[in-house]
């Protein structure tokens with residue numbers, strides 16, 4: 017085999033039952049046990065099930081109650097996102113030793129472009145084995161499944177083919193033949209709504225889609241038909257984009273009593289902005305995006321976000337933006353709407369050590385913006401020495417007592433967690449980075465990095481406790 021046979025060499029590497037495997041690695045008592053990572057409360061959802069628990073039918077995104085019904089002896093372990101993130105960074109660093117082009121899709125999954133590297137690392141089989149060994153070494157014992165093909169799409173299907181610890185090589189000239197017998201559910205964008213639709217059209221395998229008449233596909237499926245047929249022909253021109261997973265930090269508070277007035281909501285946003293800003297500065301991050309989330313008393317979720325022209329770690333700026341968003345979210349038609357949850361998140365984080373972003377961290381030392389920032393840094397030091405209650409804002413001192421100060425604090429930043437947003441699960445992600453091609457796509461082997469439901473977020477925060 018030579019590089020002529022491989023116009024491109026695309027690796028897709030995907031950790032096996034990532035969260036569960038990390039727990040089993042860190043606690044040998046859990047090895048071989050059916051393990052469910054998720055909140056202890058039955059109201060939550062499963063984040064990841066170990067392979068032992070999957071045998072009984074427990075799986076990601078399943079309600080906890082259902083998973084425990086299917087697998088009553090499962091050991092439930094609350095997630096430790098900070099640890100997963102730490103391992104993720106080790107994994108991504110290991111990938112970076114193979115190629116400068118690494119595109120992270122989530123904490124535990126990435127494309128690696130190895131085009132032109134066959135002479136350095138050997139044939140695809142050799143490359144795959146080296147990547148598996150590198151991940152094993154970098155993490156202290158975690159397994160990764162690897163698929164190698166000449167397109168992103170085929171590589172991703174291949175990594176899932178022989179999980180766990182799989183290594184599947186699909187040479188370009190065999191890709192179409194290899195895909196043909198696969199069920200249509202393996203097509204990107206064919207999810208629970210689309211698969212039955214394809215089946216009703218008599219399209220059961222990828223080969224059926226490939227052989228169908230383009231006119232028929234267009235008439236019955238529109239543009240989606242051409243898209244599916246292109247994948248079925250193993251055509252996928254997309255390049256591996258150098259990208260790290262977007263990070264976010266957030267704080268969601270479920271209130272003891274519902275609040276109605278803008279001032280009361282703003283009070284919580286102010287406190288969240290303070291915490292998040294402190295956390296950003298402490299960890300050396302700034303954020304490009306600010307998102308506000310409100311949940312009404314009848315559990316409707318309203319979110320809105322903005323992107324800033326330049327990233328910030330200033331609590332004042334976070335708050336100012338959040339307050340603007342809040343005013344946009346308050347509709348005049350429902351002035352007495354009651355809210356039970358107020359959330360604020362900073363996303364699209366950049367780190368000061370990230371060379372690409374250096375410009376944003378220098379140059380405006382004496383601007384008003386940076387003076388406000390040094391004040392905040394001074395306050396951080398006071399807070400660190402004397403505790404969060406040591407500095408109070410004048411506005412807070414005058415607050416009416418309608419807002420309970422004993423509200424359960426559900427901050428996830430308070431736990432020292434910088435949660436990663438999985439671009440495939442983050443509903444607000446940039447559609448250009450979409451590998452799903454539609455709302456319907458649900459990846460098979462993937463752990464959501466963010467809690468799926470608000471109920472879970474509450475549970476999880478309670479479970480792990482704060483501070």
Ligand SMILES: [Mg+2]
Pocket residue numbers: 030031032033034124125461462463
């Ligand atoms: Mg995985």
